[in-house]
Amino acid sequence: MTVSTHQVGATCPSCGRFVGPLEKCPYCGAAIKKRIPLGYLRIVCLILAVLGVAILVFAAGGAATPLTKIGDIGATMNYAYVRLDGVVTRGPLYDPDTQTLRFYVTDDTGEIQAGAFRDVTQALLAAEKIPAVGDKIMMEGNLRVRDDFTSFNLTTADKLQIIPPDARAIQIADIGFDDEYQYVIVRGDVRDLRQPFQGLTLITLGDASGEVDVALSGDIEKLYGARAPLALGDSVEARGVVTYFRDTPQILLRQPRDLQKMDVDNTAATVIRIGAIDAARVNQRVQVVAQVTRVTKFSQGVRVTLADDSGALTLVLWQDLFDQIPNAHEIQNGAQLQVLGKVSQYRGEYEIVPQRASDIKISAATAQANVTALPDATTIAQNTSPLDALTATPRPTREPTAAPTPRAIASLSAADKDALVIVNGVLTRVNPFSKGMRYTLDDTTGKITVLIWSDVLETLALRDALQVGAQVRVTGKIDVFNDMLEIIPANADAVELLAAAQTPQIETRAIGSLSADDVDQIVQVQGALVDLADFSKGKYVTLQDDSGKIQITVFSDVLTTVQAKLALGATVTARGKVNLFRGKLEIVADTMVIE
């Protein structure tokens, strides 16, 4: 049988006869070249597919997850499954509604936010594997890289290993930068209890060497339950990790039970006699019980001379502290005081400096007659303020003793105390305090503090123009405070504005457009105020616009100008320098305007 056309594999290529599936032509003996049946290809493909996946799974399963340094994480590593080793620096932050647990981890190259979600969070809670500050951890998970934020998602609870730190006892004063993230034990009495904002409790502990804040976050209480109730004066032992908040050490509790009451009464400073205070006691906290022999005002507060039968020393009450003492008017000659404070030495004499109002306990005046009155002391008038009721050093007189002379700041010295001078310069710093404002004036030869008391400030029409960068002429009397020179204008006329501060025109940026490239640049952003939080020297203000959120750090000097209008939802324009703080961008505001 023959066919008209040759079909590969079906007919003989030599004689053209139909050969079907035979491999050799039965007619002419020629070898038949066969086509590969599709079925073979299907089977081979199937086998390769299954085998390939099996080999891949086998090979991948045997490989260790790559260890990655946090600092090496870049945009091209989005979604990478990696292992990170490091130390927990913040957290845990826990949201029971979304079952989210977050914490921050650092290695020697950087810091990253790690998070666990839903099932993983529940598994961590069930296994009590909750990372706390100071823990060394090893974890595996996926990276999530975004333009403005990089995070790490923990895969399973099993892939988190925690090595808690070993705790060591330490004196509060010995806590230093080297102790950051170290697990320490401090013992002391509760000196203060406060909640700067919802979700954070600060407990000030004091021992013989000093004081430190112990911080307990609300998230920790959500995870482990509330802490035991405490009262001022309770003796406690706190185990926690040393962290720094704006250069100030604090101890972060890992669990509420890490703060325990002790049976002993007070482990803090013991009462000593004044005569026992010597150079060895400097920077230590002591308690003294003594009688007031002299009370004098100075520009920053009140000095009280205390005496017992072993000696005398000066009690320094800074103005802000003095204002907080409820019965400050009882501090007068003959009063009996029990004072807890830190010993310092100033011009060869010992001083005791309390840190809070509760450190001073006042008994009624008993022996006023025995006290030698000071020559410059004035009689305490009835119905006067506590401050005015004290024996006061005379205020600078408004009558100049001599014509003021223009001076370069560098030429001024302590010898010019009480001299009436004129200085010109540019304001480089503005710093409010309870009784007025301090400005730093720079005339290129040096700097001096311009101290303007509240009463002068209230009459100063150009007060708002006294901003950083403004050029001013100040006429005033030279004073010396803490070895620093001050010039104190007696009235509003003594301050003249020579040139207003030049405010550079800066385009308002979208918050989301800020990046690490902008660090140290002056930028301006505008947005809605969505969050407010306090810190010791001002407030953190969070602004949000359509493109994102950013935290603005607002120090008190800037804050005073806008504090009255500060409210959630307000539209705020902030200008300042971009800063990178713990891996997050923030702006340190130099000006702020609220619409």
Added chain:
Amino acid sequence: MNAEILPLALYAIVGTLLASLLALIPALHVYNIAGIFILFAVSAQKFIGGDELAMLLLGMIVGYAMLNTVSAIFLGAPDDSTIFIVLPGQKYLLMSRGYEAAALTGIGGLGGIVILILLAPFAETLFGTLRAIVLPHLHWILAVIIVYMLMAEWPKGGDRGATGLARLWDAWKGLGAGILTFALSGILGMVLMYASPVPTERAFQNLLPAFVGLFAVPWVMDNILSGAKIPPQHIAKTFDAPPAMIARGVFSGALGGLFAAFFPVVTGGVGGYLAGHATAQRDDRVFIISQGTSKFLYYVGAFWLFFLPAARIVKGGMSGMLATIYTPAGYDLYYVSVGLIALCGVLSFFLLLLYSRAAVWLVQKVNYRYISIATMFLLVALVYFFTGVGGLFVMLVAVPIGWLPVLWGSRRMNCLGVLLVPITLNLAGLGPTVAEWLRLI
């Protein structure tokens, strides 16, 4: 802002022109080239501004979304979004109407532009609300999609064969191959998610070797082995698609494309497939138009969502890559992006007509096999460039999986198990457990 629009527009147009050239190279995906730009941007951060880079990529993705039709229809090299265009498109091609098929797809793309413009003022509210509603339910919605994908494939044959077993085998071999393809690609996806051989420094292109292996290489190999002949093509001056048909196609495609653009993991192909079933479109012309709309909205819509000022949805490869180095800011840029999508989209449509004519000439003059061989070299080089030896290994494993549907007559969409399986398992909280079963972690 006005003064800034012109340079941004220029960048977008350059992106479109660049993508139009890339789209002519079969199986070369725009994300691969965008990845190169991202790498440049990361290593030399000042070489281009953020907005400029975003608009360049916007132009590229618009150009690619419109013009990848050319290689899909004339060169038979689909990606995950054009796999459904290939069959009706090639049917048109074999009827000498390839140019018409490309044009119909382009009309669908133009419809997609209209949809985006109409949605632009409401998109933030619409998609922001939708996201809030859908987010907690993603895992089971994806699971339902998977089940639907697998179950909607009907047994083929089954009425011939000497014995009952033979008939059963005849009916189920395609289905079985489809399920196997889905399972194997799913396991591949799990490996890539938990223990990828791709270096961690290149994790942003983790899926590249798998996609090249699953979609691109099998088609290129098929072209090389089959050596198909293409009949002479007719350049039509009219299109057999009345306005009502176009409207139906655009509506159907918009449903699928927007679903794919918004919904995690779902690709344009899957979105179009679901929308096609939902709207019961049977006509080839409606189908081709709807796929044009769907793939345009899938690619461009997903990237467009990235610019939504408040909602900012990071969906799709392009925004996923760009979000690592750039955050768009404000309504001005959003509306500029909408305008440039329209501009580049219209430009791309005319380029589509032009390039389709060029492709008609090309496939007649140049041996299809040579184009495919060159493409194969290019794909391997790209995979190696981005993902190294580990990526080549993954690609080699993916190729036979991607070839299974071709040889066994099942749906290529099953290869999307590489995405659907690990993501769905993870959303359901089961990913790590399955990874532990596989000893990947």
